[in-house]
Amino acid sequence: xxxxxxxGTSVPRVDGLEKVTGAALYTGDLKFPRMLYAExxxxxxxxxxxxxVRVDKALKVPGVxxxxxxxxxxxxxxxxxxxxxxxxxxxxxxxxxxVAALAAETPExxxxxxxxxxxxxEPLPAILDVVEGxxxxxxxxxxxxxxxxxxxxxxxxxxxxxxxxxxxxxGDYEGALAKCAHxxxxxxxxxxxxxxxxxxxxSVARVDLSGKVEVHTxxxxxxxxxxxxxxxxxxxxxxVEVVVPTVGGGFGGKAGINLExxxxxxxxxxxGRPVRVAATRAEExxxxxxxxxxxxxxVTGVDKKNKVQxxxxxxxxxxxxxxxxxxNVVRAAGYTCGGAYHFPNVxxxxxxxxxxxxxxxxxxxxxxxxIHWALEQQMDRVAHELRIDPVEFRLxxxxxxxxxxxxxxxxEKSSGRVDKCIEKVDEVLKLRARGxxxxxxxxxxxxxxxxxxxxxxxxSSVIMKFAEDEMLEILISGIDIGQGLATVAAxxxxxxxxxxxxxxxxxxxxxxxxxxxDWQTVxxxxxxxxxNAVLRGCEDLKRQLFxxxxxxxxxxxxxxxxxxxxxxxxxxxxxxxxxxIVVGYQFPDGHTIGGPVATxxxxxxxxxxxxHPETSQCSKPVAKWTFGxxxxxxxVDPETGNLRIxxxxxxxxxxxxxxxxxxxxxxxxxIVQGVGTGVMxxxxxxxxxxxxxxxxxMDYKIPTALDIPDKMEAFYVETPQLDGPLGARGxxxxxxxxxxxAIANALYDACGIRIxxxxxxxxxxxKALKEKQRREKEGExxxxxxxxxxxxxxxxxxxxxEAGRERPGGVxxxxxxxx
Amino acid sequence: MRHTITVRVNGVxxxxxxxxxxxxxxxxxxxxxxxxxKQGCNEGExxxxxxxxDGKAVNGCLTLAAELDGHEVATIEGLGxxxxxxxxxxxxxxxxxxxxxxxxxGVVMTSLALLQENPKxxxxxxxxxxxxxxxxxxGYRQILDAIQDAxxxxxxxxxxxxx
Numbered sequence: 001x002x003x004x005x006x007x008g009t010s011v012p013r014v015d016g017l018e019k020v021t022g023a024a025l026y027t028g029d030l031k032f033p034r035m036l037y038a039e040x041x042x043x044x045x046x047x048x049x050x051x052x053v054r055v056d057k058a059l060k061v062p063g064v065x066x067x068x069x070x071x072x073x074x075x076x077x078x079x080x081x082x083x084x085x086x087x088x089x090x091x092x093x094x095x096x097x098x099v100a101a102l103a104a105e106t107p108e109x110x111x112x113x114x115x116x117x118x119x120x121x122e123p124l125p126a127i128l129d130v131v132e133g134x135x136x137x138x139x140x141x142x143x144x145x146x147x148x149x150x151x152x153x154x155x156x157x158x159x160x161x162x163x164x165x166x167x168x169x170x171g172d173y174e175g176a177l178a179k180c181a182h183x184x185x186x187x188x189x190x191x192x193x194x195x196x197x198x199x200x201x202x203s204v205a206r207v208d209l210s211g212k213v214e215v216h217t218x219x220x221x222x223x224x225x226x227x228x229x230x231x232x233x234x235x236x237x238x239x240v241e242v243v244v245p246t247v248g249g250g251f252g253g254k255a256g257i258n259l260e261x262x263x264x265x266x267x268x269x270x271x272g273r274p275v276r277v278a279a280t281r282a283e284e285x286x287x288x289x290x291x292x293x294x295x296x297x298x299v300t301g302v303d304k305k306n307k308v309q310x311x312x313x314x315x316x317x318x319x320x321x322x323x324x325x326x327x328n329v330v331r332a333a334g335y336t337c338g339g340a341y342h343f344p345n346v347x348x349x350x351x352x353x354x355x356x357x358x359x360x361x362x363x364x365x366x367x368x369x370x371i372h373w374a375l376e377q378q379m380d381r382v383a384h385e386l387r388i389d390p391v392e393f394r395l396x397x398x399x400x401x402x403x404x405x406x407x408x409x410x411x412e413k414s415s416g417r418v419d420k421c422i423e424k425v426d427e428v429l430k431l432r433a434r435g436x437x438x439x440x441x442x443x444x445x446x447x448x449x450x451x452x453x454x455x456x457x458x459x460s461s462v463i464m465k466f467a468e469d470e471m472l473e474i475l476i477s478g479i480d481i482g483q484g485l486a487t488v489a490a491x492x493x494x495x496x497x498x499x500x501x502x503x504x505x506x507x508x509x510x511x512x513x514x515x516x517x518d519w520q521t522v523x524x525x526x527x528x529x530x531x532n533a534v535l536r537g538c539e540d541l542k543r544q545l546f547x548x549x550x551x552x553x554x555x556x557x558x559x560x561x562x563x564x565x566x567x568x569x570x571x572x573x574x575x576x577x578x579x580x581i582v583v584g585y586q587f588p589d590g591h592t593i594g595g596p597v598a599t600x601x602x603x604x605x606x607x608x609x610x611x612h613p614e615t616s617q618c619s620k621p622v623a624k625w626t627f628g629x630x631x632x633x634x635x636v637d638p639e640t641g642n643l644r645i646x647x648x649x650x651x652x653x654x655x656x657x658x659x660x661x662x663x664x665x666x667x668x669x670x671i672v673q674g675v676g677t678g679v680m681x682x683x684x685x686x687x688x689x690x691x692x693x694x695x696x697x698m699d700y701k702i703p704t705a706l707d708i709p710d711k712m713e714a715f716y717v718e719t720p721q722l723d724g725p726l727g728a729r730g731x732x733x734x735x736x737x738x739x740x741x742a743i744a745n746a747l748y749d750a751c752g753i754r755i756x757x758x759x760x761x762x763x764x765x766x767k768a769l770k771e772k773q774r775r776e777k778e779g780e781x782x783x784x785x786x787x788x789x790x791x792x793x794x795x796x797x798x799x800x801x802e803a804g805r806e807r808p809g810g811v812x813x814x815x816x817x818x819x
Numbered sequence: 820m821r822h823t824i825t826v827r828v829n830g831v832x833x834x835x836x837x838x839x840x841x842x843x844x845x846x847x848x849x850x851x852x853x854x855x856x857k858q859g860c861n862e863g864e865x866x867x868x869x870x871x872x873d874g875k876a877v878n879g880c881l882t883l884a885a886e887l888d889g890h891e892v893a894t895i896e897g898l899g900x901x902x903x904x905x906x907x908x909x910x911x912x913x914x915x916x917x918x919x920x921x922x923x924x925g926v927v928m929t930s931l932a933l934l935q936e937n938p939k940x941x942x943x944x945x946x947x948x949x950x951x952x953x954x955x956x957x958g959y960r961q962i963l964d965a966i967q968d969a970x971x972x973x974x975x976x977x978x979x980x981x982x
Contacts, residue, residue: 012912019920020908022855022895026921029854196955198859198867198921248857248921249955281860482918482956661915665957669918672958697864697953705949705959712960 006494007726010661011501014487015246015480015508024246027202027218032274035204036065036103038266039110040277041117042287043092043099046126046356046690047141050090050119053100057116063109066269067117069100073265077232078324079224079256081156081163082149083142084359086232086261092121093141093321094356095691096287103266103275126356126690130295130316133161133353141321141354151455153610154327161354163323166334168313168348168406169615176345177310180301184382188374189757190294191682192318194285195363196702199248201288202278205263207271213240213264218247220254220479221520226512228257229264241513250481251673252362253289255522256325285358285695290683292326292352292360292367293318294333296374300382308382308397311343315350315371319360326360327352332453333367335407335611335621339375340418340447341394342403348616357685358692362522364673368450368737373758376446376741380748390745391426394447395419399627408617411625414722416653416729418447418627424651424715425631440636442750446738447629448652451622452523452730456608460529461516464493464537465598466582470565471503472541474534477510477518478526483732484662485526491658492531492725496538498563516600524730527658528624529603531725537601545578548585548594552576606723624721624729628652630671630738632709632746641766643679643747645709652734653717656727660716663731667714670735676703678740679760824888828853829897837884844868844879846887847894855895855924859953866952869925870894876932878951895924898931906976907931910969911962918956926952930966938974942967 018024055067070089076082087098100117104110127133127141138161142148146158156163177183203217213235219225222242230237247254259277266275279288294317301310315333319326334350352360383393399405401413422445426432431443452458463475474493480486486506494501510518518530546557549567553560553574561568566575576585584595605623612618633647650667657663680701684693694700720727740758748754753768820839825832828851835850844861847853847870859867861880868879871893899905907927910916917923926949933940933948940948945963954962 010915013915013917015920016912016917017901017904019917019923020904020911020927021898021900022853022924024920025854026857028858029848031852196953198865198919198953198955199857200859247919248859249919251955281862281864482920484918661961665915665918665961668958668960669956670958672960673955696862697860698862702953702955703959704951704953705946705963708946708959712958 004495004726006491006501007658008656010659011487011491013484014490014501014506026199026246026248027204027216028278030204030216030245032204032206035274035276036105036270037107037110038101038103038263038275038277039107039114040098040262041100041114041119043088043095043097045092045121045123046095046128047124048092048121049124050088050092050099051122052120054118055100057118058102058113061104061109061113061116063105064102064113065105065273066103066266066275067100068265068269075232076148077228077257077261078322079228080151080154080325080328081323084322084324086265094358096283096358097321098262101262101266101277103270127161127354128356128685128687128690130293130318130353130355133355134316134351141356153331162351163319163354164327164330164352166331166350166616167614168334168337168346170406170408170617171345173310173312173345173347177301180309181304182302182386183299184378184385185297185299186378186381187295187297187756188377190370190373191758192290192293192358192360192685193677193681194290194683194700195251195253197249197251197253200279200281200284201254201259202276203259203263204274204276205260205267206274207264207267209271211239213267214243215241215260215264216243216245217260218254219244219258219260220247220250220481220522221256222477222510222512223517224520225257225260229260232261233264241511243511244479245509247479247481251364252366252522255362255520258288281697282695285683285700286692289325289361290320290358291363292320292329294370296371298374298378300378302382302386306386306388306393306396308341308343310345311338312347313337313349317350317352317360318355318357319352320355320357322359323352323354325362328453329360329362329367333371335616336368336449336451337371338406339372340399340449340627341379341397342399343406346406348406356690358683364670364733365450365737366453366523366733368448369674369677369740372446372448372737373741376738377744377754380444380745381754389432391422391431391445394422394445398422398447399449407611407621409619409621414720416625416627416655416719417717418449418629418653420717421627421629421651421653422447424717425629425649428649428713428715429631429633429647431631440638440750442746442748443631443633444742444745444747444749445629445631446741446745447627448734448737449625449627450524450734450737451625452525454519454523454525457604458519458525459602459604460518460526460533461600461602462530462533462537463516463598463600464541465596468583470578470582471505472497472499473505473507475507475515476530477515478530479521480508481521483666484659485530487662488527488658489530489534492534493538496535497541499565503565524626524732524734527728528724528730531728532603533601535725536603537599540599540601541597544597544599545581548581549576551593552581552585624724626652626654626729626731626734628734628738630742632742634743634746634750636747636750636765638769641762641769643743643760643765645675645743647711647713648709649713650735651715651717652731653719654731655721655724655729656718657716658728663716664714666732667735668712671712671739672703672708674736674739675707675709675743677759678743682759822885822888824885826887827891829893839885841884842880843870843882843884843887843892846884847879853894853896857921857924859921866929867922867925869928869952871928871932874932874935876929895927898927906972907966907969910965910972914961914965914968916957916961916965922952922954926954926962934970934973938970938977940970
């Protein structure tokens, strides 16, 4: 790889100035004349029939200008599966499901009116547990499942609560398991959690008297919002404009479509008036979207040489009331079900289950933190049981060049190296070469892998144009939700065109009427996709500049170079400044050639193939993998159960660290978000009535400055990604994937206890410690954590096709035991 | 019930009629169109609306506008601007302490109040002062580093002023 000048340096964020001065405008900062304020009427029941919705009293409240209910807008929406209507029509499926909405002159009037909407419900039995939901005969959350539009790669099972099921069948799992010397089976659970972006969801819509729809919204994906709005309301794309101002954090929660249809529905009822729908912080917790819960059961068969020969993964996802986006998390977790390991024989099932709980969606990691919670603890347990060092065991079994993933994809040298990441973490934390162990002090490691989960044709594009003073303007529709996309896009252009950073402006607040198409800002795909598009665009800009420059300088194109804002003839050293070319070059005699220099360029993933429908075997299911590892050093307070994380060391193979300052920010941010889900976060849904019990920042704690690890260290391996822009691959989400499992493994190292159910709260730790002391006193097995070891019988031939029963190996889906 | 208040906001005297239930945050954002302070929870938990009231950091969403009569409010808009940034703002840029930016104005104002009271805070004092400002993006590390760096600059500046 050639030397780079700007790519690879920690240039400051291009949007930093507007953010530190308070100048950056977020959706809620925009002023719209005569704006109406909305309030959404939401279901108090987890599952109920809607018999009637009466709005006449609400409409009499002074200032109320519009009301919308399900019967007014019987339209379905959803990104991968259209299983949701804007407002519930005949059935509500979770506490918080929208039933109606009102728009009024003031928020107070809207609030008052919302209390006067009368809804007759007939409560139905609710599914509040995935294991219950998948049982044959369970009440159905979606009796009409067979009637929905579903993307071809999503496979719901009508007549059940299964909204998607991905099967992975590689090699001969049953045969290999029978030959294994040791077999281990464990179950792990992850609760639903919330993204908690600091800016809650907000959308402002206006429908003018010509029918044109304009939506200003805090969203990760303006074009997908437009596309889905057009489908939902049956409108041409040309008559709907989506504008995304500065976004105050997304983490997946603002991917796809969220409050926008509610805002548009109300705006249609109040033509000409902008209608603002803003989630309160409480609604943010349970009524927008959440990360899905997971119950994972793993079976690992190991041979005499400590190599895993057979691996089974049974993932049950708590998708909540609707599966629109979450069904693709189920899919991604399926084709990545083995994590960072090479398993020659695999039986994997990733099953999404509808429940009457908040709606699951994308969340930083897209299922990966959840499955790594299970996989990385399982590998650790197995290593301890076999009395082999966990680092050695990982190195022995991890993926790498010439190894195959669970879908049979053969990895190459350029695919990234998890072994190098493990070794770096080991070197820094001295996991293997440790000295004497202090009591209640421990170290642990966990690996991570993730690929972008996206349709095979997910595209990004850019428009690039020069202003008259040769300032380069780059229009993107990838959203800078904080990750630094705008800065990275500018860095690539600066590198390719030898421009100083201050001569580039990235237009990062797209309007779909004017901005280039971009599928979505998700999947850690933007540096890679938009970065590639920018580099391609620069090639074309260069070609145009040289074409005119050649004539201006009387030199062949082959002799030209672009340097210091000039086109230079390398032979004569004569040059022409860019400013003289970018809107057309004028010769001394007055005649003009060329014209405004501008281009558009795009990137689509190359050569992606569909998975085999029964086995998921596929040579190239995803565009790229990013591997990494994290190590934790902590002490446990035996009096309180509190953990003190002293050191957290992360290493990722990023291909190319485009901006070390930004990547560090992604890494530290991901680690701390991972510490949050690892030790303190859980959206508590009452097991009886399905109501959220901690829908506030008072009761749902996220990490503060006091909760961060004492020391965080980040390292990067750079194995260039062949199709990455200057070798780069995605990193944003990966940084929070292994953290909880690494903490759990360090906890075991510290005091010999295992917590299977995320989060590892002080309460659970204390309880487990007491349990361990009790057992030790009674002279029982001093390793309660090892109690999970079980030689399971070889699986029965799986002839039954129903997913719920298709569990060879007699795996019982147990709930977390350490609660 | 409405109250007439006279309040200095970023050094400028403002005289307005406010509703008894209007918050300082709403007064800044809706009445004065100073949108730097953000509404993240409206219940005093997130710190996105932190501004200075007579030099002390307060949650704009928990303070009533009617109480402001005769007092002084400082917001991010009065701190610095392009070409004349406050050392805190420059340090936040240098240390990559900003991501989505929604919490940034509140964090900067809280830090300012702390450093005015305690120019040389320890790491623990700093973390404790910031515990009421939630940030979901950065993991706080670069924010803490930026504030310590700015503190150094501010101490040097005040030394020069007193010398």
